Every structure is written in structure tokens, then in C-alpha cells.
């Protein structure tokens with residue numbers, strides 16, 4: 053039986069009188085590409101914010117099992133975002149959040165710092181151990197950029213990159229934290245068809261070659277249906293459907309609530 057690497061139980065998030073997430077259960081298995089879909093305002097980004105420590109859920113539990121076995125099981129609700137990152141959950145955001153005036157390499161290097169050993173004192177006094185760690189961060193960051201296909205832009209300022217490359221750079225920065233699960237919030241938003249195709253290939257490569265599981269929030273239904281092993285559909289914060297793309301496309305509740313007539317998968 054599959055052991056989930058992420059196990060969310062009965063998650064609820066209230067903002068005053070508004071219940072943005074309502075008793076949500078969701079499991080992600082090792083090696084899976086999963087999608088969280090639903091209409092605008094359904095609670096998808098709030099869900100990401102709850103499991104990455106930006107919000108403390110009103111109710112419920114979030115467990116991780118980085119290696120898929122019970123010995124590594126940990127409850128992570130209430131942890132601060134930097135600690136969640138250290139546990140192996142990395143994310144990107146709906147709006148691009150790069151350091152625009154820093155180089156592509158520096159943007160990825162910054163991603164490495166949450167998981168480095170040298171503290172502030174080490175960074176100030178820059179002893180041999182710190183210098184060696186810095187060199188290893190440069191090497192690691194360059195290696196990630198190569199895997200993501202951005203090595204030709206290493207010394208370019210992030211703001212000069214084409215849009216699709218900026219989105220890929222965000223993924224590269226998230227990779228720098230060595231995640232076992234990558235949460236992507238609308239990674240294809242604003243991309244042209246060629247960039248979306250390249251993103252599709254990149255996500256498959258991360259799963260197949262880097263053994264990173266993926267959960268994506270995405271409105272591009274064609275991408276979702278092509279990539280996903282499992283899809284969760286939410287509406288008004290409640291899970292209204294779950295399953296393979298075929299099952300979702302044939303689920304009358306989902307069709308009525310969300311997909312409508314115009315799905316083109």
C-alpha cells in the first residue's frame with residue numbers, strides 16, 4: 053500500500069466568519085504528481101499557506117513522512133515557514149517573487165541558505181569552513197540551474213530573463229532547499245504554449261530524475277490533465293472530488309461545480 057509523504061487530516065482555516073478551508077483531507081504519495089484545482093477563491097492558496105507555516109490552521113493536522121515510512125513521520129502544523137522548508141517542503145508563489153536586481157545564480161544561492169550550517173557569525177567572520185560552504189553553495193546552485201536548463205543565464209540579472217525563464221528560476225530556487233515535495237502555485241500562469249510545454253517537461257523531469265513529488269495549483273486544465281497522477285478538486289474550501297484525470301473528467305459533481313462545458317483536455 054502507498055504510504056503518503058504528506059498527510060493532511062481535517063484541515064480547517066477560518067478568517068473571522070469566513071471558512072476558507074473546510075475539513076479537508078488530502079494525501080500525497082511518494083513519486084506522485086498531484087494537482088489541486090477549483091474555482092477562484094476556492095481556498096487553494098490558503099491550503100498551501102496552511103501547510104507551509106504561513107497560516108496556523110484553525111483545526112486539523114499536517115503530517116509529513118519524507119521517506120514514505122512511519123519512522124520519518126512528523127506533525128508540522130504550527131511550524132514557522134523556514135522550519136517547514138528545512139523539513140523538505142518547498143514552494144513557489146502565484147506572483148513571481150525573485151530578487152530582480154540579483155543574478156540568476158545569486159537567486160538560487162539564496163534558496164540554499166535556509167539549509168546551510170554557517171550562521172550569521174560564520175557569514176561575518178568568513179572562516180575556512182564558511183568559505184568552503186560558500187563554494188559548495190555556488191557549485192550546487194550552478195548544478196541546479198543546469199538541470200532546470202537555465203545555465204546560459206547564470207550571470208544575468210533576474211529581471212532581464214524572459215517570463216517563462218523567471219518562472220523556472222523560482223522552481224530552481226525552491227529546489228535549492230532539497231525538497232522531497234514541491235508545491236507550485238499556478239506555475240503556468242501567464243506562460244505561452246511553448247513555455248507551458250517546457251514546464252510540463254520540467255515537472256516530469258523533477259519527478260523522474262530528482263525523485264521530487266509535486267503538488268500543483270493550476271488553472272491550465274490541459275496541463276493538469278496531462279501531468280497529474282491524482283487530482284483534488286475543491287469548492288468553497290471543501291473537497292468535492294478526487295482521482296485520476298479520467299475520474300475527474302467524468303465526475304458529475306465536479307463538472308457541475310467547476311469544469312462546466314468548456315474543458316478542453
Ligand SMILES: Nc1ncnc2c1ncn2[C@@H]1O[C@H](COP(=O)(O)OP(=O)(O)OP(=O)(O)O)[C@@H](O)[C@H]1O
Nearest residue numbers: 067070072090091092093094095096097098099146
Ligand atoms: N488573509 C486572508 N484574510 C481573509 N480572507 C482571506 C485571506 N486569504 C484568503 N482569504 C479568503 O479565503 C478564500 C480563499 O482564498 P484563496 O486565495 O485561498 O483561493 P484560491 O482558490 O487560491 O483562489 P485563486 O484561484 O483565485 O487564486 C477567499 O474567499 C479569500 O478572499
